[in-house]
Amino acid sequence: MAVCTVYTNPSLNSTFSVSRPTKTYLGFQQRQVFFYSTSRRTSRRTTSEITCSAEESKTVVIGLAADSGCGKSTFMRRLTSVFGGAAEPPKGGNPDSNTLISDTTTVICLDDYHSLDRTGRKEKGVTALDPRANNFDLMYEQVKALKDGIAVDKPIYNHVSGLLDPPELIKPPKILVIEGLHPMYDARVRDLLDFSIYLDISNEVKFAWKIQRDMAERGHSLESIKASIEARKPDFDAYIDPQKQYADAVIEVLPTQLIPGDNEGKVLRVRLIMKEGVKFFNPVYLFDEGSTISWIPCGRKLTCSYPGIKFFYGPDAYFGHEVSVLEMDGQFDRLDELIYVESHLSNISTKFYGEVTQQMLKHSDFPGSNNGTGFFQTITGLKIRDLYEQIIASKAAAPLEAKKS
Numbered sequence: 257m258a259v260c261t262v263y264t265n266p267s268l269n270s271t272f273s274v275s276r277p278t279k280t281y282l283g284f285q286q287r288q289v290f291f292y293s294t295s296r297r298t299s300r301r302t303t304s305e306i307t308c309s310a311e312e313s314k315t316v317v318i319g320l321a322a323d324s325g326c327g328k329s330t331f332m333r334r335l336t337s338v339f340g341g342a343a344e345p346p347k348g349g350n351p352d353s354n355t356l357i358s359d360t361t362t363v364i365c366l367d368d369y370h371s372l373d374r375t376g377r378k379e380k381g382v383t384a385l386d387p388r389a390n391n392f393d394l395m396y397e398q399v400k401a402l403k404d405g406i407a408v409d410k411p412i413y414n415h416v417s418g419l420l421d422p423p424e425l426i427k428p429p430k431i432l433v434i435e436g437l438h439p440m441y442d443a444r445v446r447d448l449l450d451f452s453i454y455l456d457i458s459n460e461v462k463f464a465w466k467i468q469r470d471m472a473e474r475g476h477s478l479e480s481i482k483a484s485i486e487a488r489k490p491d492f493d494a495y496i497d498p499q500k501q502y503a504d505a506v507i508e509v510l511p512t513q514l515i516p517g518d519n520e521g522k523v524l525r526v527r528l529i530m531k532e533g534v535k536f537f538n539p540v541y542l543f544d545e546g547s548t549i550s551w552i553p554c555g556r557k558l559t560c561s562y563p564g565i566k567f568f569y570g571p572d573a574y575f576g577h578e579v580s581v582l583e584m585d586g587q588f589d590r591l592d593e594l595i596y597v598e599s600h601l602s603n604i605s606t607k608f609y610g611e612v613t614q615q616m617l618k619h620s621d622f623p624g625s626n627n628g629t630g631f632f633q634t635i636t637g638l639k640i641r642d643l644y645e646q647i648i649a650s651k652a653a654a655p656l657e658a659k660k661s
């Protein structure tokens with residue numbers, strides 16, 4: 257029997273433990289409950305069983321999709337910071353683990369579901385982006401198990417050796433983030449997501465970031481960076497990029513329009529595309545919900561050097577879905593002045609005045625802190641916290657509602 261928790265039932269004056277899920281009732285996994293008393297053990301089903309099961313199935317699952325080197329790790333650091341506490345690899349585990357655990361969140365990297373290691377991919381002539389190099393059956397089974405409150409032994413793809421290492425134990429967290437190349441590729445995995453995000457970095461910007469990181473930090477040549485981007489492109493277009501149609505929020509990163517012909521990737525135009533009608537998610541708006549607004553906040557309250565800052569907000573359509581778009585082109589000179597912009601936004605799900613600005617100041621050394629990438633990632637982190645709190649509140653209310661009716 258896989259015991260998941262131990263409760264005291266005051267009416268029976270006995271302690272009981274709970275076994276594996278058996279079936280679904282009112283949307284909750286029902287579990288076989290074993291009551292223990294000093295003299296005998298009996299097995300029966302009661303209302304307490306359902307309450308307990310609801311307690312155990314509260315893992316909220318978030319998907320974050322993007323190509324490699326597009327800012328997923330940076331986004332994850334911003335997100336976990338919103339929940340407080342540091343995110344660290346599993347204690348005493350594989351030093352090359354890709355997992356990050358904090359009090360509230362566990363971030364698993366979907367590279368761990370590569371079915372082919374580096375040599376295997378080379379032999380078969382497939383890239384890591386190709387679904388044939390990934391085990392979607394296992395990904396689905398394990399994400400589902402975690403969502404149902406069951407721990408799993410997840411494989412590890414070792415980016416240092418290029419090999420598949422022995423698995424690591426992952427316990428069900430409050431919030432599970434699955435980040436990587438394919439969180440929305442397989443329909444079964446996609447259906448498990450409570451919220452999904454796609455980081456859509458335009459080719460020009462991706463190239464600029466790759467050069468910055470791989471040349472400066474990893475000693476790669478310009479030619480080899482170009483070649484690696486080109487080699488990945490067909491599979492990126494076929495398997496990664498189409499996932500954005502399923503995302504509840506997309507952060508699109510483009511070259512600025514404030515400097516004609518600019519392709520340097522230093523000044524950015526960033527668009528936060530938010531799907532309408534997503535449960536527990538109310539899109540952010542500027543000034544007036546549903547209107548179309550263009551705003552240049554530079555002046556007395558916001559210092560802007562060349563080329564300035566321009567905001568845009570309005571409704572749009574994205575892959576046939578109704579969306580709201582918030583856009584920022586340009587970069588901030590002084591992060592403390594961000595409060596001026598923050599105070600004109602609504603539905604940002606802050607817990608106190610200035611929380612976005614506080615988060616941005618706290619991580620001013622992270623890439624993108626002076627532009628819309630950091631700003632919108634922070635806001636998305638706050639929206640996820642709000643979504644999580646709403647889901648938990650609704651789950652807590654559901655057994656009570658069921659009991660009443």
Ligand SMILES: Nc1ncnc2c1ncn2[C@@H]1O[C@H](COP(=O)(O)OP(=O)(O)OP(=O)(O)O)[C@@H](O)[C@H]1O
Nearest residue numbers: 323324325326327328329330465468469623624629
């Ligand atoms: N918002 C940003 N602004 C500027 N550069 C950025 C931004 N986000 C990421 N970068 C650049 O991209 C690099 C990769 O970022 P990060 O490690 O967050 O991406 P990743 O998607 O997790 O990458 P990988 O999958 O390769 O581990 C950073 O070192 C930085 O050079």
Ligand SMILES: O=C(CO)[C@H](O)[C@H](O)COP(=O)(O)O
Nearest residue numbers: 324367374384415416418437
């Ligand atoms: O696209 C990637 C996701 O991060 C990696 O290229 C993929 O996981 C293969 O890793 P490596 O290049 O270390 O063998």
